[in-house]
Amino acid sequence: MKVFLAALVFAAITAVGVSIVLSAIQMPSYVAFSTSGARVGDPGTNLVGQDWNSTII
Amino acid sequence: MPSSLSNLRALTAAMVLLFVFAHPAAAQLSFKPTAEAVQEDKLLNALKEGDKISGRISIPDVNAANLIQPAGRDWRDFHRSKLPIIGGVAIIGMFALLAIFLMVRGRIRVDHGFSGTKILRFASFERFTHWLTASCFIILALSGLNISFGRKLILPLFGADAFSAMSTYAKYAHDFLAFPFMFGLVVMFLIWIKDNIPGKLDVLWIKQGGGILANGMHPPAKRFNAGQKGIFWMVIVGGVLMSVSGWFLLFPYIPANVTTMQLLTVIHAVIAMLFIAGIMAHIYIGTVGMEGAFDAMGTGEVDLNWAKEHHSLWVEEEQAKGQAPSGTTPRAVPAE
Numbered sequence: 001m002k003v004f005l006a007a008l009v010f011a012a013i014t015a016v017g018v019s020i021v022l023s024a025i026q027m028p029s030y031v032a033f034s035t036s037g038a039r040v041g042d043p044g045t046n047l048v049g050q051d052w053n054s055t056i057i
Numbered sequence: 058m059p060s061s062l063s064n065l066r067a068l069t070a071a072m073v074l075l076f077v078f079a080h081p082a083a084a085q086l087s088f089k090p091t092a093e094a095v096q097e098d099k100l101l102n103a104l105k106e107g108d109k110i111s112g113r114i115s116i117p118d119v120n121a122a123n124l125i126q127p128a129g130r131d132w133r134d135f136h137r138s139k140l141p142i143i144g145g146v147a148i149i150g151m152f153a154l155l156a157i158f159l160m161v162r163g164r165i166r167v168d169h170g171f172s173g174t175k176i177l178r179f180a181s182f183e184r185f186t187h188w189l190t191a192s193c194f195i196i197l198a199l200s201g202l203n204i205s206f207g208r209k210l211i212l213p214l215f216g217a218d219a220f221s222a223m224s225t226y227a228k229y230a231h232d233f234l235a236f237p238f239m240f241g242l243v244v245m246f247l248i249w250i251k252d253n254i255p256g257k258l259d260v261l262w263i264k265q266g267g268g269i270l271a272n273g274m275h276p277p278a279k280r281f282n283a284g285q286k287g288i289f290w291m292v293i294v295g296g297v298l299m300s301v302s303g304w305f306l307l308f309p310y311i312p313a314n315v316t317t318m319q320l321l322t323v324i325h326a327v328i329a330m331l332f333i334a335g336i337m338a339h340i341y342i343g344t345v346g347m348e349g350a351f352d353a354m355g356t357g358e359v360d361l362n363w364a365k366e367h368h369s370l371w372v373e374e375e376q377a378k379g380q381a382p383s384g385t386t387p388r389a390v391p392a393e
């Protein structure tokens with residue numbers, strides 16, 4: 001059981017580490033693939049807003 | 058008046074010249090738009106594999122200049138029609154086969170019963186490598202299946218919001234757990250390659266069906282039998298194909314173009330379905346299908362009688378090296 005848990009922890013730590021490294025060395029897709037003039041809002045949101053079901057943006 | 062006449066002559070000459078030189082061009086432009094214009098279907102069908110209709114853009118994404126790429130329709134059709142069939146046949150078919158096998162053959166028992174004496178089968182580091190690769194594989198498989206089938210199977214059950222959130226995290230897990238999976242794959246290859254070279258003994262094992270088709274028949278095997286070697290090489294070859302194709306998908310368009318990307322997704326998806334089906338058989342025989350087998354990767358130690366039945370030559374080697382108990386005699390089998 002210890003070996004199994006150790007493997008899970010190692011996998012999780014490696015995955016998080018890789019995500020941190022790649023995030024540091026790679027450009028976000030909204031920067032890599034578009035100019036600022038093509039962006040309509042803050043990355044991560046959209047024209048609809050956070051709440052897709054709300055009528056108020 | 059003479060001047061006017063001269064102007065008229067010059068104008069006439071100019072018109073004649075214009076007619077003479079312009080006529081061929083005028084003839085070229087005199088097509089009938091409704092009858093002779095290129096039909097969209099004809100245009101798309103005329104494009105060869107990999108051809109594209111492109112325009113000019115000013116944004117950094119050069120691929121956005123591709124307006125039409127007919128091969129994309131084939132790729133979309135593959136994912137919508139052929140891939141579900143391949144995946145369904147491979148995964149559901151394997152599940153059905155294993156269920157039938159379990160019903161017909163039953164659980165493979167230790168013929169001589171458990172001796173109570175243990176022999177170390179896998180050291181801690183080997184089990185660590187196995188579980189590292191296996192746990193990553195299960196997450197990769199489930200999140201990958203969600204990419205292929207989630208929209209049809211899970212979205213209707215949980216709704217758009219829950220499915221979207223789940224798929225987002227599943228995609229993160231798929232992307233980043235690929236790295237410890239690849240690491241585990243390399244380590245697994247290095248530590249087990251020496252015991253997985255195919256040999257003549259494997260032919261004999263295969264001829265006897267691995268001894269799993271009938272009770273009391275156990276072809277001799279070293280540390281890994283032919284079935285386990287098959288799983289090993291399936292994992293290595295399948296893992297490499299998945300890793301290489303997945304690497305290009307993780308870093309899109311470096312250096313592949315859109316046509317290559319489409320080919321890579323097809324390879325990634327098809328190999329994944331076959332890979333999952335193969336691992337289902339591995340999980341079955343290591344748990345439900347064979348008594349005593351899970352201990353090998355559970356505690357690392359297996360019962361000596363189990364080891365003698367399934368890996369007789371390996372037990373002899375271990376006993377010769379003094380790394381295994383040697384006094385245990387298989388319990389007598391009652392006459393049937």
